[in-house]
Amino acid sequence: MPRQPMPEQPAGQRATRFTEVNLGYSPELARQEALRCLECAKPTCTDTCPVGVKVKEFVQLIVAGDFMAAAAKVREDNVLPAITGRVCPQEDHCEGGCLLKKRGESLGIGYLERFVADYEQQHFDPAKIVQAPPTGKKVAIVGSGPSGLTAAGDLVQKGHAVHVFEALHEIGGVLVYGIPEFRLPKQIIREQVDYMRAMGVEFETDVVVGRTITIDELFEEEGYDALFIGTGAGAPQFMGIPGEHLNGVYSANEFLTRINLMHSYEFPRYDEPLADFRGKDVAVIGGGNTALDAIRSALRLGAGKAYVFYRRSEAEMPARAEEVKHAREEGIDFRILTAPVEFLSNGDGWLRAARCVRMELGEPDNSGRRRPVPIAGSEFEVPLSVAVMAIGTNANPIIQSTTPGLNTNRRGYIEANATTQKTSRRGVFAGGDIVTGSATVILAMGAGRRAAKAIDEYLATGAW
Amino acid sequence: MFKIIRAEFLAPGIKRFILQAPRIARRHKPGQFVIVRVYEEGERIPLTIERADPERGTINIVVQSVGKTTYLLNSLETGDSILDVVGPLGKPSEIAKYGTVVVMGGGVGTAMAYSTAAALKQAGNRVISVVGARNKELVILEREMGEVSDLLLVTTDDGSYADKGFVTDKLRQLIQNGTRIDLVLAVGPIPMMKAVAEMTRPERIRTVVSLNPIMIDGTGMCGGCRVLIDGQSEFACVDGPEFDAHRVNFDVLVQRNAMYRVAEKRSLDDYRQKTASKLEPAGVCAGEGDTG
Numbered sequence: 001m002p003r004q005p006m007p008e009q010p011a012g013q014r015a016t017r018f019t020e021v022n023l024g025y026s027p028e029l030a031r032q033e034a035l036r037c038l039e040c041a042k043p044t045c046t047d048t049c050p051v052g053v054k055v056k057e058f059v060q061l062i063v064a065g066d067f068m069a070a071a072a073k074v075r076e077d078n079v080l081p082a083i084t085g086r087v088c089p090q091e092d093h094c095e096g097g098c099l100l101k102k103r104g105e106s107l108g109i110g111y112l113e114r115f116v117a118d119y120e121q122q123h124f125d126p127a128k129i130v131q132a133p134p135t136g137k138k139v140a141i142v143g144s145g146p147s148g149l150t151a152a153g154d155l156v157q158k159g160h161a162v163h164v165f166e167a168l169h170e171i172g173g174v175l176v177y178g179i180p181e182f183r184l185p186k187q188i189i190r191e192q193v194d195y196m197r198a199m200g201v202e203f204e205t206d207v208v209v210g211r212t213i214t215i216d217e218l219f220e221e222e223g224y225d226a227l228f229i230g231t232g233a234g235a236p237q238f239m240g241i242p243g244e245h246l247n248g249v250y251s252a253n254e255f256l257t258r259i260n261l262m263h264s265y266e267f268p269r270y271d272e273p274l275a276d277f278r279g280k281d282v283a284v285i286g287g288g289n290t291a292l293d294a295i296r297s298a299l300r301l302g303a304g305k306a307y308v309f310y311r312r313s314e315a316e317m318p319a320r321a322e323e324v325k326h327a328r329e330e331g332i333d334f335r336i337l338t339a340p341v342e343f344l345s346n347g348d349g350w351l352r353a354a355r356c357v358r359m360e361l362g363e364p365d366n367s368g369r370r371r372p373v374p375i376a377g378s379e380f381e382v383p384l385s386v387a388v389m390a391i392g393t394n395a396n397p398i399i400q401s402t403t404p405g406l407n408t409n410r411r412g413y414i415e416a417n418a419t420t421q422k423t424s425r426r427g428v429f430a431g432g433d434i435v436t437g438s439a440t441v442i443l444a445m446g447a448g449r450r451a452a453k454a455i456d457e458y459l460a461t462g463a464w
Numbered sequence: 465m466f467k468i469i470r471a472e473f474l475a476p477g478i479k480r481f482i483l484q485a486p487r488i489a490r491r492h493k494p495g496q497f498v499i500v501r502v503y504e505e506g507e508r509i510p511l512t513i514e515r516a517d518p519e520r521g522t523i524n525i526v527v528q529s530v531g532k533t534t535y536l537l538n539s540l541e542t543g544d545s546i547l548d549v550v551g552p553l554g555k556p557s558e559i560a561k562y563g564t565v566v567v568m569g570g571g572v573g574t575a576m577a578y579s580t581a582a583a584l585k586q587a588g589n590r591v592i593s594v595v596g597a598r599n600k601e602l603v604i605l606e607r608e609m610g611e612v613s614d615l616l617l618v619t620t621d622d623g624s625y626a627d628k629g630f631v632t633d634k635l636r637q638l639i640q641n642g643t644r645i646d647l648v649l650a651v652g653p654i655p656m657m658k659a660v661a662e663m664t665r666p667e668r669i670r671t672v673v674s675l676n677p678i679m680i681d682g683t684g685m686c687g688g689c690r691v692l693i694d695g696q697s698e699f700a701c702v703d704g705p706e707f708d709a710h711r712v713n714f715d716v717l718v719q720r721n722a723m724y725r726v727a728e729k730r731s732l733d734d735y736r737q738k739t740a741s742k743l744e745p746a747g748v749c750a751g752e753g754d755t756g
Contacts, residue, residue, distance in 0.1 A: 167683050169501055169508075169548040177685075206550045208683055212487045236687040238697060245692055245716050247723040254686035262507065262680065268734060271532060272507040272680070273727035349719035396684050398702065 003105040004033040011329035015299055018181040018265060021326055022086070022114075027067070030115040033108050034062035036100060044097030045109060050446030051084075051150070052077045055094055055109055062112060071120035074113060079153030079196065080146065080445065082121060082188045085114025087179060088442045089320045121191050126198040132159035137459045140165060140224040142209045142399070145173020146441040147432030148230035149193070150448030151455070152201045158456050162201045163224075167208040170261060173232055174433075175441070177261040178253070178290065180297050183323075210402035215428065226427045226455045229414060230448065233393035233433035239285070243343025244389070248275055248351030252286070252294045252390035259297050277385040278302035283354060285309045285340060286390030287317035290438075292327050294388045299330055306332050307382070311339040311359050311372040337361075337372065341379070343387060353383045393438045403428075413437060421451035426464050429455055466549040469522055471542050474604045475597075477529040478572055479538045480514065481546075486521030488513075488551045494579035495557030495674065495706055498525060499682035501548040502537050509533050510679045510701075512576040513552065514605070523551075526575035526604070532731040539739075553682045554705045557672075559583045563646035564590040566638060567613070568631045568660060570652020571597060574605050576674055577651040582612040584649075590614050592643075594634045596652070600625035632659045645669050650709065654718055661709035671709035675700045677717060678724070692716045 007023040008014070014021050025033065037059045045055040053074055061070035074081045090096075090110035098106035137160045141148045144166040156162045170176050172189045193203065209215060209231075218224045236251030238244050255274075258264040262272035282303040284295040287310035299306045308327070310317060314336050317324065328334070337359040346352035358378035361370035395412035407415045407424035414423055414430040421429040431447025433439055458464065470482040488498065492513055501508050514524040529535045540546070557580040565584050569577035574595050585591045593613035597603040598621045610616045617634045618626035627634070631652070638645065648671040650660040657673040664671040677689040677700050684702035691700050692713035698704065 167550065168681065169550075206548050207487070208550060208553065211553055211683075212491060212551065214491075234683075234685040236685070238687065238690075240697075245690065245697065245720065247720060251687040254680065254688045257680055257686050263505070267727065268731055270505045270507075271731055273724045273731075275723070276726070349722070396702075398683060 004029045015330040025115045045094040048093045050442045067119045071116040082117035129198045131200045135159040137225045140227040143230035144171040147444035147448040150445040151228045151452045154452030156200045164203045165207040166205045177257045210398040215403045229430040230432045231434045233438040234396040235394040237392045246351045248386045252290045255388045280385030281305040282386040283307040284388040291390035292323045308334045309338045316369045353381045420454035465545040475602045489516040490518045492516035492552045493556030494583040496552035496554045498551035514575040528572040532735040561588045565647040566592045568594045568650040570656040573652035585612045594631045596631035658714040673709040674705045
């Protein structure tokens with residue numbers, strides 16, 4: 001039986017709006033899809049899930065028609081199922097090893113997870129959420145992105161008092177400033193956060209730990225017993241090529257923050273502006289999810305031509321497979337084996353064009369991927385109104401520079417034990433992109449889970 | 465929500481707010497700023513902290529009406545609230561005993577300079593303050609600056625108060641008089657800071673300026689505030705806002721600050737149309753002010 005396709009907005013229609021592309025399974029489609037599960041004796045799906053969702057069990061509950069029980073089963077391991085169901089690169093995890101792939105498409109585990117999460121949201125009663133008996137211990141979570149939220153969700157269910165500090169004015173971190181509305185509606189994040197509030201988690205925005213208050217002060221003056229740092233990679237990387245300071249050249253973080261967090265796509269109803277590139281050409285440099293989010297957002301905002309410049313070949317692109325597919329359908333022009341070498345000015349401080357080179361693949365580099373090498377004499381110009389740099393991020397230094405004794409690696413990322421997420425400071429744990437460099441939501445969540453477990457043990461035993 | 469304990473105009477279009485912000489007040493150091501979002505649909509903008517009172521848990525910010533957000537903010541009164549105030553952001557001023565320091569404040573930049581001047585005085589420096597404004601009404605914080613200075617010089621462009629001229633005229637006089645100057649701090653409109661830098665460059669006088677690029681998050685996450693320092697990109701919100709004036713590319717700062725002129729004009733025009741029928745608060749000056 002082939003996979004039940006996910007209902008989608010048609011590409012022509014969705015390319016001009018920010019409403020969600022995927023529309024979700026109906027209960028009938030979900031049950032049909034769930035029936036495809038082979039109920040393997042030794043399923044690889046759970047083993048390859050960074051948070052350990054019990055896939056076989058929740059899928060069987062869908063087959064049985066008990067969708068709320070299926071959601072509860074997912075929640076045993078995943079506190080953000082409506083989010084992971086939408087943004088996880090399932091092809092790299094649960095769906096990657098699914099036996100059904102040998103004969104066709106894997107089980108639509110992500111689609112099913114999304115289905116039960118959305119179903120639960122529509123049918124649950126917040127009054128029914130039971131808060132665990134208090135342990136009397138307080139945990140501070142720094143950062144309300146996926147790793148922080150996950151750690152918070154696990155810890156509050158153990159009975160600890162959990163307080164999440166967020167630097168921005170909205171909860172969600174990269175979920176809210178990085179991932180666009182058409183992939184992850186803000187309403188979904190709000191609902192998942194409200195569920196956490198019902199579990200007893202407290203949230204506070206406008207607090208930049210390291211500036212508004214330090215980690216030492218959180219321990220000494222505000223009485224926290226343990227602390228988790230999930231501040232994200234959050235410092236944009238630029239190529240360092242000439243012209244990167246021109247008006248119209250953005251980091252992906254800025255471009256997406258203006259659009260997603262500050263609603264620039266609704267200017268002038270919202271005040272934060274964005275460069276006006278309607279009918280003009282936009283390029284994103286990079287091949288990850290961030291790059292695709294940026295260029296698909298640009299398309300929806302009226303870009304004429306929308307390019308992806310990626311210096312390696314498509315096989316090396318780290319973006320989620322479904323996003324690449326959706327992007328192509330929407331008309332994004334993928335210029336692979338292409339990289340800019342200079343941004344050219346119109347004489348008035350604005351970007352006019354990018355001078356690019358063609359690349360060919362040479363020997364593998366540190367990441368194991370074949371290193372791109374410029375082809376001499378292949379330079380050409382591409383007229384552009386806006387260029388978005390989505391080539392990765394660096395470690396934001398604020399916490400590291402204001403927390404004595406917190407060890408970091410050469411690149412400024414916080415050193416943390418791979419199993420316990422413990423840092424070099426007693427009582428301080430860290431996880432997600434601030435430890436690993438930019439990765440995915442689900443990997444950050446995995447770190448949040450491991451940290452919560454280790455924090456719980458630390459609070460119980462006091463042993464470090 | 466951050467409550468406005470007191471709001472008062474210091475000059476036409478320049479308002480001082482005392483805000484309830486206990487954590488920011490406790491950690492504030494001179495040279496730092498806050499990022500503010502006035503209301504739900506508003507943009508995030510950086511604003512200068514004039515001073516903090518850690519015991520009362522308050523901070524003072526000084527705001528000049530330039531575009532929609534600052535006009536809107538300046539229409540708020542005692543008892544109103546601002547939705548989001550984040551800080552203290554930026555690297556604090558480097559306070560040390562330099563010897564003789566000249567602190568120059570142009571327009572609303574004086575509010576930022578005040579805090580550093582006070583700290584420099586406390587650190588044992590001889591502080592010469594130069595405060596400049598376009599005209600008499602726009603001179604702000606004269607008394608406050610006087611309290612933390614060994615010598616206070618005031619200039620107005622049109623001569624309507626104190627000495628006619630620019631703050632750079634006073635600096636030139638000090639240099640020509642042979643005054644030994646160990647440090648100059650200049651905070652004000654970009655043309656002023658640039659002029660100060662050019663004046664001290666041949667004299668090899670260490671000069672620091674506090675830059676005012678467009679910002680959004682203020683925590684080093686987006687790179688929108690990037691400035692060129694000796695040709696290298698640095699972020700004003702985490703590497704600054706103070707930089708060695710002789711290494712700053714002021715032209716690129718002007719260029720980047722002009723990026724949203726069209727949208728800004730539209731927002732301000734829309735806002736003015738909407739509020740045209742309402743009584744404007746006394747003393748609001750229309751349209752002028754420091755750029756960027």
